[in-house]
Amino acid sequence: MGKPTKHEPVKLVIGLIGKAELFNVAEKxxxxxxxxxxxxxxxxxxxxxxxxxxxxxxxxKRKFLSFQRKIIPDRLPRIKLYTNALEKKYFSLKGKRFLNIDPGYLTLSKLVLATTKDHQHRLYLGKGIFAEITLRFRDKTFRKWEWTYPDYCTEEYIAIFNHIRNTFLRPGKGKSDE
Structure with a gap:
């Protein structure tokens, strides 16, 4: 019988899609x-x-952010609900959304994204939030799955996530928010 273990902290990654002039406000x-x-x-x-x-x-436009402080992966649903609340409060008007804020996390072996939409390859995390493994790390780089969004398959995005993974590897970088 397997023994439940505590998951190591992971790297919080957030993607932004919208008008570039909104990115600074979202980052703050x-x-x-x-x-x-x-x-x-x-x-x-x-x-x-x-x-x-x-x-x-x-x-x-699109921009990716990663944070010094690591998170515990079971916090992803709360983080997604928080980013949804930010979108609604600061970046929406009369049913129109002006900025998309997509949180996820990166480990040494995968990139996981949170979503409110179910699909055959997504797992339910609770609180109306699902997750998918969008990229996997194999043979020294991140690689796509059949369901990976087309933009995440590009060399530029793969290079971004490889770079973020390298920051995750550096010892002593970013304490967990436990």
Whole structure:
């Protein structure tokens, strides 16, 4: 019989999609809650889908953030509910959302993203939140699955997550928020 063990702390990663001028406000709110950043990507054109355009307009951008302080993975549902509340309070008006804030976490072996949408490859975490393993680390790099979003399959995104993984490997970097 297996013995339950406590999960090691993981790296909080948050993706932003929206108008670039909103990113600084979101970063300040997120840092107030989760602490200092240890990585922020450059602003990337988001051209992989028109899914967000009806509510957010065209010319959308993407940015990724990671935080010095590690988290315990079972906090992911609360973090997703918090980012949803931020979207509603600060980045929505009359049913239109202007910024998408997607939290997840990174371990040495995978990138996990939180979502409110169920699908065959997603697991229910509680509080209306699901998670999927979006990327796996194999043969010295992150690799996609058949369900991985197209933008997460690009060399640029893979390089970003490999870089964040390397910051996670550095000893003594980022205490857990236990």
């Amino acid at each position: 709110l997120l840092c107030r809650r989760f602490g200092a950043l240890d990585f922020e990507s450059r602003i990337i054109d988001f051209t992989f889908t028109d899914y967000y355009e009806a509510k957010m307009g065209s010319g959308l």
